[in-house]
Amino acid sequence: MIYDGKKIIPGLLLFVSLLVSPVLFTIARGKAAYVPKLELKAGAKECVESAEYMRRNHMTLLKNVWRESAVRRGDRTYVSSSGKTYTISLTGTCLDCHSNKAQFCDQCHNYVANKPVCWDCHNAPEGNN
């Protein structure tokens, strides 16, 4: 048997249960089957890029492409992969359709417990859908 097994095995079990306790809590609260429900403004058509691209890359697009172009170079023209031209503006372009933070952004961001600091400065949209 394991040397000092009487101490190690219970300790190991305790450690593992503490490790997975957040998951257990979520299951206990009945939220295990939660799926983010994203809502846009009524009449919103298509985004600057496709949904799959945005899901993965919206931060890269905003920080590395849009921010550098608009803030540091003063160039507010963006040509998307589909060839359409957009004005680079978080408030004017993005938040025009994604008009409610709680009903769109927070749905996923709260789920993964990721709080971006953008809203420290940029005004969070609280429009009605």
Add this chain to the structure above:
Amino acid sequence: MPLTRRGFLSQGGLILFGLASRPLLGAFRRTAAATKRWAMVVDLAKCTSAKGCRECIKVCHDIHNVPDFGGAKNEIKWIWTAPYEKVFPEQEHIGEALREEPTVLFCNHCDDPPCVKVCPTGSTWRRDDGVVMIDYHRCIGCRYCMAGCPYGSRSFNWKNPRTVLKKINVNYPTRTKGVVEKCNFCVERLDQGRVPACVEACPEKAMHFGDLNTEGAELKKLLLSAHVVQRQPELGTKPSLYYVI
């Protein structure tokens, strides 16, 4: 002859030196001739600040979400007033009426800005058209630019501005505590072809804004015809702000 360790080190060092010298020399390069050069002329004769008018300040601070912390310690001001004799201290004989007259002050958007020179992270820079910009995403709040500016044009967010902002203009971001801010010549409006908000809001039309590089422009004519002064031009900062006394 095989490469010895000493040889590798010396050659590597020379290569590194060569690579490093290019950006280093680049830092001292003057910017190329620009297309536009924005400038502003404030006609002090027309300004009614002595009678209590503060329209330009109100409009600017409103639309840019400039917080009012109350008191001189933490204050943030993009536009403000100071007594005439303090703004132009080199003039000795000033009439009594003029001495205390509140003179509107802005960031001078210098052509050779000392604030830009000292910023360690490049969070402030001079755009090609003359506007001295701040990137609030990158500013580390060291306040060296405030030490560089000889005009006292910059303010620091000593506290979280959102704790004192009563009304927020949702079309313009706020800033966080820990970054420096100043007048930005309303670049968001300039990029749309409009004049700065203060110029538009002035009830006496005492401020004139324009591009100095455009031939035959209103602004150029005004500068050439009237008697204009600048704040401490002998410092070599080449301000873009002129005053008609």
Add this chain to the structure above:
Amino acid sequence: MDTSVSPTERSEAMAASGVVTGRWPAGSGEYGPLYKPVGTAGRSFTLIVSVLAGFILLGIAAYVYQWRNGLGVTGLSRQIFWGVYITNFVFFIGISHAGALIAAILRISKAEWRRPITRAAELTTVLALSLGVLNVIFDMGRPDRLFNIIRYPQPQSPLVWDIIAVTIYFTASCSYLYLALIPDIAFLRDHGTKPKWLYQILSVGWNGTEKQLRIFKKASFFMAILVVPIAVTVHTVISFIFAMTIQPMWHSAILAPYFVTGAIFSGIAAIILAMAVVRKAYRLENYVKPAHFNNLGILLMVMALLWLYFTIAENLTAFYGREPADMTIFWNKLVGAYAPHHWAMFVLCFIIPFPILCLRRTRAVLGTSVASVSVLIGMWLERYTIIVPTLTSQRLALGQPVYFPTWVEWSILAACISFFILLFMVFTKIFPVISISEIREGEHEALADFRERLETYFPGKPIKS
């Protein structure tokens, strides 16, 4: 490592062949007081550590308060936006010049009396540099963006030059401290000091062989020469932070040598104080003699005179020129709101220490310690009166507001000093605070070297002993 011969046998054989090794015969009582404090902690040590830890906790609490509420919790304002933190930064980096002067310059000039002091000097450098950098971080509005300086450095900014210079100096100082420590660590290893694994690893196989000694001597000399220009550069670059702006009383070419002189001045004072305390605490009177304090006192006196020279030069030039912007600050310092700070600085930096240091009778342990304390406080005030009064001008004096630091800033200053003392004390419990190998080298080789040197100075006759 050759395990067939016992350590005792090897070291005896090496000693017999005239090689100075890092090993001593087991059970030797020689240099006992130098390594006695290592690994032991008495009641007074624990008590002092607790008090220091209390101050440090207070400082941490103050910083957490500042982090959460913004720099507005300090006494800083739109007018006076640099204050205690930047003063601390310049002050601590100034003290770090102790190492450069003592360990390096005295070694290069072959001053034999440096031997008990070098370790403490180099340690002071490393600790003071760290605290200096820490104070810059305390001063930042967005410390979470600290790495922006590394990611987007602007080569024309004096702050970037400063980061580079301080990093190089820190690396060089740490290396020099460690290098000189190696023989002592080997000594502790051979004496079986616990924890054995620590000294085993850190001694990196030092056995005091002839080859190792040769490399060691060359490397030490090389590092000593390297450290001097680096140290001068560091404080020059720090002065450039102020001198490269166009603010009145900052934009002056004299700021560079003024800062370097002030740094060496405060560095020597720190060393004197450190050695006086260590000597008393660990009963090292046999190793740190009055002669050492006498010599350090003379150096301190010379630096006081140099400091006076630069102070007069700077103020006289400003006063004679009568430039309005400069004169506002000048009068502010002499008779205005900052007169108490300025005159206290002058009294503490010169009036009190200079007479003490001039007279041989008072230039002993107590006298030099008192002078050093006075100099240290005075130099802190000197940095303060360089930085803060200029900011009252901004070429637009709106009533010259005075700056009152709050409890946050004072707590952090107290915590910094406590942290310095604490780390110093902990170091003395892990490594010898006086370099055993250097003392030993001095006792065995110095006389012969010195005699050799003397013979080169005088006509070719053997020196009478």
